[in-house]
Amino acid sequence: MSSLPLLASIHRALAGALALVLLGTVVACRKADSSAPAPAAATAPAAAPADAGAPPEVQKMLGRWLRSDGTYELELKGADKSGVVQAAYFNPRSINVSRAIWMRGAEGLQIVVELNDVGYPGATYVLSHDAKDDRLFGKYNQPQMGQTFEVDFVRKKASPLR
Template identity: 40%
Template sequence: MNPIPFVMLCLSLIVNPALAQQPSQQPSATTAARQSSAEPAFDRLLGRWVRLQGGYVITIRAVDADGKLDASYANPRPLPFHVAVASRDGNALKLLFELRAAGYNGSTYTLNYDAANDRLNGVFDQVVAKQRFDVVFARDKS
């Protein structure tokens, strides 16, 4: 028997199991599922939200994976949002709405989703009147 192939075979048997013990560089399916479930889901934002100070309404009908919202505003008449987006900041969900309708040109709602209370809290910056208001929106459960 030729000793060189035999030595090569022995080396491969010794080295290969050692390589198999190396940790995987790719996350397992279980790890990926745990990470995604720890991140807040945009679908929690869907629904009709009523501002406690004044009865203004934000309705969020859909949200895509990038955070673009299909949303509308009413004060009580409907007004279009120029910008309606949600984003993640760690475990927090943040929302930005910009109005460009008459009387609101460039006014924004900057809100945070409060999961414990199922509310949207933040600031309404009414740029035309040069005023800022602390605001709270509660989910309409009717």
């Protein structure tokens, strides 16, 4: 009798547990931030930019990224101090991003992007930024296939105007 189905089941359970731990961390961080006093209305800007309050390390991760092994494109458009990231994902058409966060974890600062679309139910990227080489690297978990891949993204250069 093959143990492959059992291993796949264990892998899915571990991936689900990791996702719950990451979500719990974000919720705990938000609760900690909610105890801080609110700024006075007179000093608060009318409309804060999407990356207001996000640490400089997070702001350096914003931009358009191309996965080195294909046409997969990740766009990180904005981030705030609560950990929320505005993200879009394309392969080459738009794939629904159900949630995107930044957090400080055991591996340092990371971006977590969860996809939820046809062919991508619960697929998750956990990425770190290599500031020296300006690249994102980490893991891509594809639970539908029961696989996890090492991935690498390079910053997509802006096209010159013609």
